[in-house]
Amino acid sequence: xxxxxxxxxxxxxxxxxxxxxxxxxxxxxxxxxxxxxxxxxxxxxxxxxxxxxxxxxxxxxxxxxxxxxxxxxxxxxxxxxxxxxxxxxxxxxxxxxxxxxxxxxxxxxxxxxxxxxxxxxxxxxxxxxxxxxxxxxxxxxxxxxxxxxxxxxxxxxxxxxxxxxxxxxxxxxxx
Amino acid sequence: xxxxxxxxxxxxxxxxxxxxxxxxxxxxxxxxxxxxxxxxxxxxxxxxxxxxxxxxxxxxxxxxxxxxxxxxxxxxxxxxxxxxxxxxxxxxxxxxxxxxxxxxxxxxxxxxxxxxxxxxxxxxxxxxxxxxxxxxxxxxxxxxxxxxxxxxxxxxxxxxxxxxxxxxxxxxxxxxxxxxxxxxxxxxxxxxxxxxxxx
Numbered sequence: 001x002x003x004x005x006x007x008x009x010x011x012x013x014x015x016x017x018x019x020x021x022x023x024x025x026x027x028x029x030x031x032x033x034x035x036x037x038x039x040x041x042x043x044x045x046x047x048x049x050x051x052x053x054x055x056x057x058x059x060x061x062x063x064x065x066x067x068x069x070x071x072x073x074x075x076x077x078x079x080x081x082x083x084x085x086x087x088x089x090x091x092x093x094x095x096x097x098x099x100x101x102x103x104x105x106x107x108x109x110x111x112x113x114x115x116x117x118x119x120x121x122x123x124x125x126x127x128x129x130x131x132x133x134x135x136x137x138x139x140x141x142x143x144x145x146x147x148x149x150x151x152x153x154x155x156x157x158x159x160x161x162x163x164x165x166x167x168x169x170x171x172x173x174x175x
Numbered sequence: 176x177x178x179x180x181x182x183x184x185x186x187x188x189x190x191x192x193x194x195x196x197x198x199x200x201x202x203x204x205x206x207x208x209x210x211x212x213x214x215x216x217x218x219x220x221x222x223x224x225x226x227x228x229x230x231x232x233x234x235x236x237x238x239x240x241x242x243x244x245x246x247x248x249x250x251x252x253x254x255x256x257x258x259x260x261x262x263x264x265x266x267x268x269x270x271x272x273x274x275x276x277x278x279x280x281x282x283x284x285x286x287x288x289x290x291x292x293x294x295x296x297x298x299x300x301x302x303x304x305x306x307x308x309x310x311x312x313x314x315x316x317x318x319x320x321x322x323x324x325x326x327x328x329x330x331x332x333x334x335x336x337x338x339x340x341x342x343x344x345x346x347x348x349x350x351x352x353x354x355x356x357x358x359x360x361x362x363x364x365x366x367x368x369x370x371x372x373x374x
Contacts, residue, residue: 016339023345023352025327032358033335041361044338059353066358 017047021056032066035088046090054101063098064109065091182208188215188242192252196233203239212242217263219252237262247272247300253279257312261290270296274303275313287312291319299351301328302344306360309333314340324348330356 020026029052033042045065052060098106188209192199236259245267255263255277264270273296298320304313309331317324326348331341341357 016342018342018345018355018357020355022349023355024349025351025353026355028354028356030330030354030356032332032356034359034361041335042359044359 017044018051020048020051021053024056025059026057027059028062028064029060030064030066032068034068042087042091046087046094049091049094049098052094052098052102054103060102060106062107062109064111065095066111180208183210185209186211186213188212190215190217191219192217192232192254193219200232200234200239203234203241206242207240209242210244212244214247214249215241215245216249217252218250219254232259235259235262239263239266241266243268246270247274249274249276249303251276253277254281256281257283257287257290257316260313261293261316265293265295268295270298271300272302273298274301274305275308276303276305277308278306280307280310280313283312287316289319291316292321294320295322296320297322297325299325299327301330302326302348303330304344305330305332309337309340311337311340314344317344318347325351327351328354328356330354330358332358333360335359335361 020029029048031045031048033045035042049063095108095110099108182205188206190199190202232254236255239262241263243266246269248264248267248270249272250260250263251274260275264273294316302317302324324344324347329345329348329352331344333341338357338359345352345355345357
């Protein structure tokens with residue numbers, strides 16, 4: 001049986017994060033982070049997003065959030081995200097606020113990378129980023145479909161290889 | 176330089192300093208011939224594990240002669256100390272883009288205050304720091320550059336515990352920054368794997 005490797009140097013929580021309001025010329029923000037089983041580690045993400053305002057970031061045009069799923073062997077992906085649900089909820093709330101305040105001028109790309117051990121997009125993640133009230137079928141075959149529409153966020157690509165699958169979600173095109 | 180030598184047409188130098196290091200480092204005797212080169216990459220990884228910190232350099236980078244025309248430098252190697260890095264970058268007065276990546280960078284035990292004051296370059300393009308180059312001594316050196324950092328793009332991939340360092344680097348470029356990329360990495364203790372067991 002595989003034994004989880006003891007983690008080193010990663011359990012810190014930070015009161016400090018990027019204050020994005022300080023960068024008047026900022027156009028693109030790209031954050032990539034592990035969705036961890038302990039709450040607090042991704043606290044810096046909603047903190048940074050909360051500093052974005054149309055008045056201070058008038059040139060902002062794109063934000064990419066890349067969630068890297070790195071559960072320990074045997075750990076349930078749903079359990080993992082429940083433990084970080086407060087931070088995930090805060091991120092989802094900031095995404096909603098930014099979309100509203102920037103009036104759709106910011107293109108969001110949200111990427112869920114399930115890593116080697118997770119093969120599904122967790123239900124609570126989809127609920128948060130796709131809005132309540134949408135029927136979400138988590139059957140892997142349906143998630144793979146590029147046609148699958150999930151409200152605000154939809155699947156734009158699926159990559160497979162090396163026994164791992166990555167589901168890419170992006171904002172629906174505005175027409 | 177021989178008259179018929181086409182070196183001045185080259186725009187990019189990709190130098191792999193693994194393997195027979197003496198041979199690759201001897202090449203630096205000829206690098207001044209490449210008068211029009213704009214990009215240079217120094218890489219060491221060849222897909223096989225080297226020792227932590229790699230094998231020592233045969234010749235110190237301070238004796239290399241690098242083309243002054245270089246505007247973009249990319250290092251992906253585990254062999255350079257902070258002093259080596261300073262000696263390389265100090266030769267490049269037109270440096271705009273800098274990319275540093277490595278997993279087992281040798282730590283210089285000496286205190287090196289002011290090491291960055293010798294650095295030249297404009298640093299108005301892209302700055303990429305990855306893995307062990309996201310470290311206090313490296314970043315302090317960059318922050319000491321007399322002309323300052325005016326990067327339009329900052330990309331940092333490093334241990335989550337160094338988030339405050341990433342914030343510092345970004346905030347130095349606050350007037351010029353257009354794109355910010357930050358990748359938080361959580362490292363685990365290395366697996367007790369050995370190549371000899373594998374074979």
